Amino acid sequence: MEPTLITSRQNPRVKAAAALLDAKERKKTGLFLLEGARLCADAAENGVAVETLLVTPRAAEGYAPYYEAVRAAAEETFFIDETVAEKLSDTAASQHFFCVCRKRETPLAIDPAGFYLITDRVQNPDNLGALSRSAEAFGAAGLIVCGGCDIYSPKALRASMGALLRFPVYREADAAGVVETLTGRGMRVFAALLSDTARDVRAVSLTGGGALVIGNEGAGVSDAVAAKCTDHVIIPMAGRAESLNAAAAGAVLLWELWGRRSTIN
Amino acid sequence: MEPTLITSRQNPRVKAAAALLDAKERKKTGLFLLEGARLCADAAENGVAVETLLVTPRAAEGYAPYYEAVRAAAEETFFIDETVAEKLSDTAASQHFFCVCRKRETPLAIDPAGFYLITDRVQNPDNLGALSRSAEAFGAAGLIVCGGCDIYSPKALRASMGALLRFPVYREADAAGVVETLTGRGMRVFAALLSDTARDVRAVSLTGGGALVIGNEGAGVSDAVAAKCTDHVIIPMAGRAESLNAAAAGAVLLWELWGRRSTIN
Secondary structure (H helix, E strand, O other): OOOOEEOOOOOHHHHHHHHOOOHHHHHHHOEEEEEOHHHHHHHHHOOOOEEEEEEOHHHHHHOHHHHHHHHHHOOEEEEEOHHHHHHHOOOOOOOOEEEEEEOOOOOOOOOOOOEEEEEEOOOOHHHHHHHHHHHHHOOOOEEEEEOOOOOOOHHHHHHOOOHHHHOOEEEEOOHHHHHHHHHHOOOEEEEEOOOOOOEEHHHOOOOOOEEEEEEEOOOEOOHHHHHHOOEEEEOOOOOOOOOOOHHHHHHHHHHHHHHOOOOOO | OOOOEEOOOOOHHHHHHHHOOOHHHHHHHOEEEEEOHHHHHHHHHOOOOEEEEEEOHHHHHHOHHHHHHHHHHOOEEEEEOHHHHHHHOOOOOOOOEEEEEEOOOOOOOOOOOOEEEEEEOOOOHHHHHHHHHHHHHOOOOEEEEEOOOOOOOHHHHHHOOOHHHHOOEEEEOOHHHHHHHHHHOOOEEEEEOOOOOOEEHHHOOOOOOEEEEEEEOOOEOOHHHHHHOOEEEEOOOOOOOOOOOHHHHHHHHHHHHHHOOOOOO
């Protein structure tokens, strides 16, 4: 049976979905809005609860394999017209393919032999998304997001290319507490610090599990968190550069501490 | 003598400066607009021709050392009020400190013993900015930008934290031609490719100078450019990750091919 077609921007389901572009509404409802055929399929394939699929008939045809997968997972599916799609869209070139999903709350489960990325108030959604891609690509066991940008913001989800949906992601309020939990299990936790006392990352040799903390773009890792870490590391820099972009620094440190020596390939 | 105060958004200098937020106007005039005290000072200190400094009296006081440095370099200086500053601003929290500068056209000069980053149609200004920071930090000899995003876009300049002003940056139309120039001087040029035939970057050992090509976010390095490169490299990835963010991949490859083994520190 064909899904019902919604043509009004005032339709209650459409209004509720569009409201999720706002962080406050996401917080209140526990729901979030995903845009893009591939991202919606990533959600469906990874056990994210899909409440509503909203798609233009043309997008359903154009992205047929994704459409079938998401429709099978969704509680309900509606066709929408292009005016409605533009109301829901947060992008310049929309695929007209959306779903409303339920946020996951996964209790923190640590594998002491794994490697984790901990973000301490990383604010920029593009950075958070890029960091989650790097963590997944370099074989990290999970990402622990402490404060900062909402992982369910449309920008962060897009920048993650689905990693925030595929990959174990935990949200914790207290970064210092998370670091204590890990060190209490015998793991080394590395704070990325722009400090003279931090060790050159090339001199570090990690055996067993561990974690890396990347701090806020402006303020870095907070003192309280750094104090709980077992190691402070820095990437040596040449020239007049004073720092790297947070996502670039995170990628290099994840690579150097874990990905480079892990058994990938 | 105190600079003249401009209070009208219709002032011709203000209108001309605000027009530079548009890429077409930058192309037509050969000028660009910089925002932020530190960025303006980076321009002045690095020989960028500063035509006009536009700053609120309050910002001039608050950023006095930067103000003095930029004023000394600027052909003319005007005070502006906050309404005018908001018209010029491209940011959420403006410092009310701007200058109109002249673009540089630096003819390509290659040091065969150095390492270069070549961008092949990198589109996202945040990525281009982050890549320039990484290239500077890892001791590259210069950045060669071929197509893609305008290096004088306000976003790219901000994301570069001044690296695009401090660091040797060349704009060239023909990436394949640039690669040929470098290989013709005996340099190895590495294309970052997501291909089964690309070599694991960990297996590469570079002696002497070289270059890395980072491609467009969606399309990667173009076939015509890749065909001219001496090497194709890939960063091994685990899990279901299919790629990294372009700036993250660039940072890791710059680090692995050059920064990691160079004499920094």
